[in-house]
Amino acid sequence: MKGPESRRDILRTAARLFQERGYDATSMQDIASALNFSKAALYHHFESKEEILQQIMGYGMDIFEERVVEAVKAIPDPEQRLRACIALHIGLVLSGHDREITVVLHENRTLPHESGRAINARKKNYVVFLADLISQVQASRGVRTPAVHPQPAAFALLGMINWMYQWYRAEGNLSEADIVRQYTAVFFQGAISK
Amino acid sequence: MKGPESRRDILRTAARLFQERGYDATSMQDIASALNFSKAALYHHFESKEEILQQIMGYGMDIFEERVVEAVKAIPDPEQRLRACIALHIGLVLSGHDREITVVLHENRTLPHESGRAINARKKNYVVFLADLISQVQASRGVRTPAVHPQPAAFALLGMINWMYQWYRAEGNLSEADIVRQYTAVFFQGAISK
Numbered sequence: 001m002k003g004p005e006s007r008r009d010i011l012r013t014a015a016r017l018f019q020e021r022g023y024d025a026t027s028m029q030d031i032a033s034a035l036n037f038s039k040a041a042l043y044h045h046f047e048s049k050e051e052i053l054q055q056i057m058g059y060g061m062d063i064f065e066e067r068v069v070e071a072v073k074a075i076p077d078p079e080q081r082l083r084a085c086i087a088l089h090i091g092l093v094l095s096g097h098d099r100e101i102t103v104v105l106h107e108n109r110t111l112p113h114e115s116g117r118a119i120n121a122r123k124k125n126y127v128v129f130l131a132d133l134i135s136q137v138q139a140s141r142g143v144r145t146p147a148v149h150p151q152p153a154a155f156a157l158l159g160m161i162n163w164m165y166q167w168y169r170a171e172g173n174l175s176e177a178d179i180v181r182q183y184t185a186v187f188f189q190g191a192i193s194k
Numbered sequence: 195m196k197g198p199e200s201r202r203d204i205l206r207t208a209a210r211l212f213q214e215r216g217y218d219a220t221s222m223q224d225i226a227s228a229l230n231f232s233k234a235a236l237y238h239h240f241e242s243k244e245e246i247l248q249q250i251m252g253y254g255m256d257i258f259e260e261r262v263v264e265a266v267k268a269i270p271d272p273e274q275r276l277r278a279c280i281a282l283h284i285g286l287v288l289s290g291h292d293r294e295i296t297v298v299l300h301e302n303r304t305l306p307h308e309s310g311r312a313i314n315a316r317k318k319n320y321v322v323f324l325a326d327l328i329s330q331v332q333a334s335r336g337v338r339t340p341a342v343h344p345q346p347a348a349f350a351l352l353g354m355i356n357w358m359y360q361w362y363r364a365e366g367n368l369s370e371a372d373i374v375r376q377y378t379a380v381f382f383q384g385a386i387s388k
Contacts, residue, residue, distance in 0.1 A: 022217065024219035127361075134386075143387060147375075156380045159353045159354040159358065160353040163354075164349070164353065181341075182350075186347065187380070191382070194337045194339050194340055
């Protein structure tokens with residue numbers, strides 16, 4: 001196994017182990033064993049467990065930026081852009097594939113300073129992008145003094161969506177489309193109205 | 195140090211260490227050292243690290259039920275009850291005191307089966323309570339076919355609030371009162387309107 005494909009496989013396997021057992025409780029030996037690698041072969045690809053975590057997070061942010069941010073940028077109407085953003089972000093959190101993304105969202109305390117800063121800067125960029133988009137939607141509806149400021153609105157939306165992995169089960173009553181429709185409704189009109 | 199006070203101190207210290215370093219990376223020796231206890235003295239109070247985690251979570255749920263659920267039960271109007279619930283839950287997440295609560299919310303994967311089930315049942319009870327309350331508020335406003343069903347609405351609200359510890363800084367621009375007002379607005383009328 002060589003090249004970028006095997007590196008991605010290592011990242012996926014390591015991310016799964018980090019989720020199941022926690023980052024600290026997972027050793028390089030555990031990761032190697034799960035891949036049927038020797039420890040030496042694993043060290044050939046990655047210098048340390050920290051490097052693996054950092055790469056997982058970077059890869060997770062790549063996926064997020066590509067499938068959410070880049071995917072909506074060309075939509076001219078701000079409200080349609082925001083609606084697409086919500087749907088794509090939910091889709092990413094609910095998809096079984098590339099679950100590494102959830103590690104990105106929940107393990108950032110463990111990262112060493114330098115690489116932690118780089119990931120946090122990318123997350124912050126997304127909050128700025130989202131808050132700016134919300135502000136455009138408020139303006140496009142002629143709302144000059146919104147009850148909710150764009151930044152806390154962005155955090156509320158991120159909380160709603162990122163928390164889903166805690167309770168959502170694909171085999172339950174709610175399809176992804178149901179969730180997208182209802183969460184979009186919460187954000188645009190609140191949870192009470194018809 | 196004996197009696198319930200010292201047990202609570204142990205739980206608080208252990209909870210802080212679990213948050214800072216992760217549950218797996220924290221040893222009984224670490225907890226004992228942080229308290230200036232011998233390991234033997236710590237084992238006098240708690241049989242294992244798992245027992246400590248379980249007690250933290252139980253204590254966290256006690257606090258939550260006492261300060262949120264019990265505190266609002268006597269409010270007759272459902273909408274006022276829900277608004278009080280949101281304010282008290284936010285207050286609990288933002289208060290520096292009794293931060294153990296956040297461990298309850300975010301570490302449940304680590305609990306062994308039996309005690310994990312007991313905690314999860316209490317969390318589930320709260321979701322049922324909240325969904326029922328939301329449904330009463332929808333009914334009290336005469337909304338017969340709400341755009342958002344009570345259960346996903348409850349999860350959206352929990353996500354918004356429980357996610358706050360990820361970004362909220364007491365020294366930032368937003369006071370607790372600002373957050374309560376704006377998050378309540380998101381939930382009742384959405385994030386766009388004035």
